[in-house]
Amino acid sequence: MSTSPQPLSGYRILDLTVMTAGPVGTMMLGDLGADVVKVEELNQGELSRGIGAVYVNGESSIFLSQNRNKRSIRLDLKRPEGRAVFLRMAASADVITENFRPGTVDRLGIGYEAVRKVNPSVVYASVSAFGQTGPYAHLPANDPVIQALSGLMAMTGEADGAPVRIGSPYPDFGAAALLAFAVSAALLHRERTGQGQKLELSLLNGAIFSCIPRDGETLRSGAAPPRLGSGHPTFVPYRNYRGADGSFFFLACFTEKFWTALCEGVERPDLAADPRFRTNIDRCANRDALDAELDRIFAARPTAEWLDILARANVPAAPIQDLHRTLRDDPQVAHNRTLVELEHPTAGTVEMLALPIDFGGTPAQYRRAAPRLGEHTDTILSEFGFSDAERRDLQDLGVVAGLSAAVAG
Incomplete structure (x- = not known):
């Protein structure tokens, strides 16, 4: 030592x-x-x-x-x-x-x-x-x-x-x-x-x-952040999704670059062109419709496959793992x-x-x-x-x- x-x-x-x-x-x-x-x-x-x-x-x-x-x-x-x-x-x-x-x-x-x-x-x-x-x-x-x-x-x-x-x-x-x-x-x-x-x-x-930056949003909008589960009040898609094997992963598209890459990675470029989802503001206004579409897409393959696809597409994502697995099994940890x-x-x-x-x-x-x-x-x-x-x-x-x-x- x-x-x-x-x-x-x-x-x-x-x-x-x-x-x-x-x-x-x-x-x-x-x-x-x-x-x-x-x-x-x-x-x-x-x-x-x-x-x-x-x-x-x-x-x-x-x-x-x-x-x-x-x-x-x-x-x-x-x-x-x-x-x-x-x-x-x-x-x-x-x-x-x-x-x-x-x-x-x-x-x-x-x-x-x-x-x-x-x-x-x-x-x-x-x-x-x-x-x-x-x-x-x-x-x-x-x-x-x-x-x-x-x-x-x-x-x-x-x-x-x-x-x-x-x-x-x-x-x-x-x-x-x-x-x-x-x-x-x-x-x-x-x-x-x-x-x-x-x-x-x-x-x-x-x-x-x-709570930064939720404070600024709250003070300027006059409304408290809503409960959204794993979702985000100002970014979409940005929450947990479930693969075909039943396990969950988190997906975070907080820039337009990541959104476009996601659409290409899941072979759905039409989503990026859809006027309901073209910008983050559009996606926030139509989050339920987009999440329903993504839920259907991700239900087709196991989580591990999606994580591999998303990594190759350079889209932020990670498996949702418990603390024991994080401490004992995660290679980056x-x-x-x-x-x-x-x-x-x-x-x-x-x-x-x-x-x-x-x-x-x-x-x-x-x-x-x-x-x-x-x-x-x-x-x-x-x-x-x-x-x-x-x-x-x-x-x-x-x-x-x-x-x-x-x-x-």
Whole structure:
């Protein structure tokens, strides 16, 4: 494994985040070299350690998938002694990340203002569901709640069906990516000016931002995007079709070049000449008629044959495959080195998704699997200057847990 410097080597992050959006964002920062110290609740640890239905030797699959390249310390932040430990660590940290409900860190005495007093140049990032203030700020929420509120769920589903939750936690992922982006940009700003700052981002704003360009269409037309199943509000043909074998593929004609190529590829140049389908605006106005015609055409051959024909015609199309097939069998996914393996002391070999960015000169490094609860408490406290005696006292008080036998004894 390479140990060459990475873009974020030398930066230390105290990570208070839980569940998905925050932990995935800090995992991305860890992949790029940051030392991410996961500060966990003393007894049960981070919430995602105990949720979900898939466990490997007692380890939550959810936790394993989003906490690599981190170290874990168990710390009781509800105790004054625990707050003092955190602030002592924060004094020399570069970044603090948290995604508790708004106001929680301030009540605990570890919010931005408290940290800034001991570390004026800190970058302090707060992730929330709706925002730190406002009429919804106090309400509980998670990814599907944000999908519902943001408009994502309303535009997802069949035309004659109910709204449908997106299969992946997209608002969580969007917030994770925004967190990694914002922290990186704030660190760059600090390098140039010496100034730290507070960052605030929300799943709601991130989810709405992901609606581009539907936002422009909605604001200018005065109407919300309709539910069209796999179809598209402004491009036709652009949806799922079924081959003779019953399997589906997705076809995307988003330019006139692709439409003409499709008509030639399926040996129906008459469709391109038909005044109902001549332009994309015409096709949108007559989508039902065109889709009915294409359904009849595609019902004549298996999906694999159509995909071969469409590839030779240079028309965008792909089979609709489930995630297991994508991860296990797809040759492009394998070529892209999408999966990495890390060894975990209890879960064994853990496969997980790699960082989806190739840095030519400073590639991501996968140094360690997700930590066991409190695995690095002793080492971390020592690195922050806590003596053996201080660490023993903290453990005796029940403020920390996880000291080595030699120190604890």
